[in-house]
Amino acid sequence: MSTAPTVYDVAERSGVSIATVSRVYRNPDSVRAETRERVLTAARELGYVPSGNARGLASRSTGVLGLCFPDYGDPDAEATEAEDEDAATLYSDQIIRGMERAARRHGYALLIAASLKGGPESLVAKVAGRVDGFAVLARTVPTQELEVISRRQPVVMLAGPRENDQLDHLDHIEVANFDGQHELTRHLIEDHGLRRLAYIGSVEESPDVEARFRGHLAACRARGVDVGDEPDLRVALMTQAEGERAVDALLAGGGEPPEALVFANDQMAVGALHALQQRGLRVPEDMVVTGFDGIPLSRLVRPALTTVRQPMLRMGEEAVELLVKRLSGARDAEPVSLMLPVTVVRRGSCGCGEKQETEPGAR
Amino acid sequence: MSTAPTVYDVAERSGVSIATVSRVYRNPDSVRAETRERVLTAARELGYVPSGNARGLASRSTGVLGLCFPDYGDPDAEATEAEDEDAATLYSDQIIRGMERAARRHGYALLIAASLKGGPESLVAKVAGRVDGFAVLARTVPTQELEVISRRQPVVMLAGPRENDQLDHLDHIEVANFDGQHELTRHLIEDHGLRRLAYIGSVEESPDVEARFRGHLAACRARGVDVGDEPDLRVALMTQAEGERAVDALLAGGGEPPEALVFANDQMAVGALHALQQRGLRVPEDMVVTGFDGIPLSRLVRPALTTVRQPMLRMGEEAVELLVKRLSGARDAEPVSLMLPVTVVRRGSCGCGEKQETEPGAR
């Protein structure tokens, strides 16, 4: 593999100038058909492929959009190609797919990178330097670094609430966590007449998870249902295993057991379903269970899980739309903030037989 | 957003030369600590982000690996955010995840793009021009184009058999389709004593799917089981819906019904499970069903599906390893061809109660 051929080589071989070679690729119609063919032939013979870098440099644009997401779990932990895979199939994969799809529609490719740590040269910087604009999953990147970068190119922040500090000039997309949980809890209280609800959250300080809990709180309080300021239980990881453990913890103590277990995500809820089954408790007759996220698994378990579906795919698409909009003119427009509506999916685990969907008031 | 600051701006502001600014980013230790700080400070104040393009141009490398995959389904068909999503979650998503993970380990980012059609400037060319090397899912890209590109940079071909023609210098990773199906069919015949097997394939000319059928054939013939030269049925799409239809087609005709339905993928098999259930037929008592792929759904359906699990995640990882190896020296080494072993997963749908796994002879 010698040195790759350049426009000069192609130009020389086809007897035209480099400008013409360039035109053939950028705007074929602006070159006479015959000339074009000569150039293309020469290029083929030489094995010429235009350098994206040189192009980007000269034209100040890359035709690539980016996505930075957190490094879920360490890459060396060879996950058992079965169990955990489903779990991870959530967030980032869906967003990636949504972005890829939308990007393609607009003629962009997608550059993805999970966070790495490094010297002055961090992940974002690397991505930022190679794309026209990018999306960041909340809390993936140091605020200050993002601030600097976002001064130079469009960035959209995904999930999480709008950052309080200096990032308020970024476009931003979040999901109606509060509304979703609020509606779900309301449903349990009003439609199913439940009063003793146990909420299982996470110790992790995720704004999204917190918003869900606040939705739960609000729904309870508005209806005089007894509820503390804190989740009844906070787990470390929000996994199925933790969900199973949660059941033990909540049913172990004396006193009257709850009528419903309201989980902050589907994974835990699924784990709970297992644990409950093993204890010989029926869902929903003996105990109602609900989740949050709407992962594929949620509708496959028995009973199917009542949950709140997050539109992650759509989030990815919207992110691209926002970026594309900025890139085509509206660079200095006011920052946009989208709140994507969620869907409450009522299924067997709360006692609703047929699947029903509700979309709580999204703004 | 004015013009982005460059090394010159940073150099001027910090009172050093552009060379020093460059060094601070490429090799921090080669610059005196004090100087380095001055530069970094200036950079921060200015909002400087190194241009990946300029870097790539100057250093002839991008730090990015690529993946081209086919455009499954049209992007405008807003899939019902539930049904079809699971299906698509297969192939490309898993590969993407595997590649991303491995790429990250090696300090690379990943550029992904689904096929688009376009002028002389096709998808691959775009990707190729922006990465140091890339993987292509078989049959995503015109052979000739690939041939040209692969003369200039490492390319690894994923799935599909090694292309016969001029692409035999590419590294190549495939999955043991033949072995996997062979072992599965053998299992049905020898361990379950079945003799009347119906194979459901695809009209599409996929080499992978063909290899599976050949594995089936070989297993049958070696044991004197009656089987034709062609699948008993070829469907158009390999979807759940087609799987349901297949059941109708195969059970409609007079004559003795088959004892087992051997599907070329899991999707169809799952559809068949539904259809069978609706007809009041029990699986596996009345009819054995098997799939191929090992999608998450396969272990969630009831009865759980006996299938052959493909290591797509690993394929992504191996692809990156191959690329990295080429990029770090072994550019002219002999082309490598990997055959990844598959795993036969015995579950309820063939009559095996407990889950058992077998890895047929992979080379």
Added chain:
DNA sequence: GTGAAAGCGCTAACAG
């Protein structure tokens, strides 16, 4: 340890 200068391969006016 730091500076000067020469490109990397391409696009983009501007002439012809």
Added chain:
DNA sequence: CTGTTAGCGCTTTCAC
């Protein structure tokens, strides 16, 4: 329609 000419922003010897 095609050629000429400047850069685009950074890395990289080679001196100092």
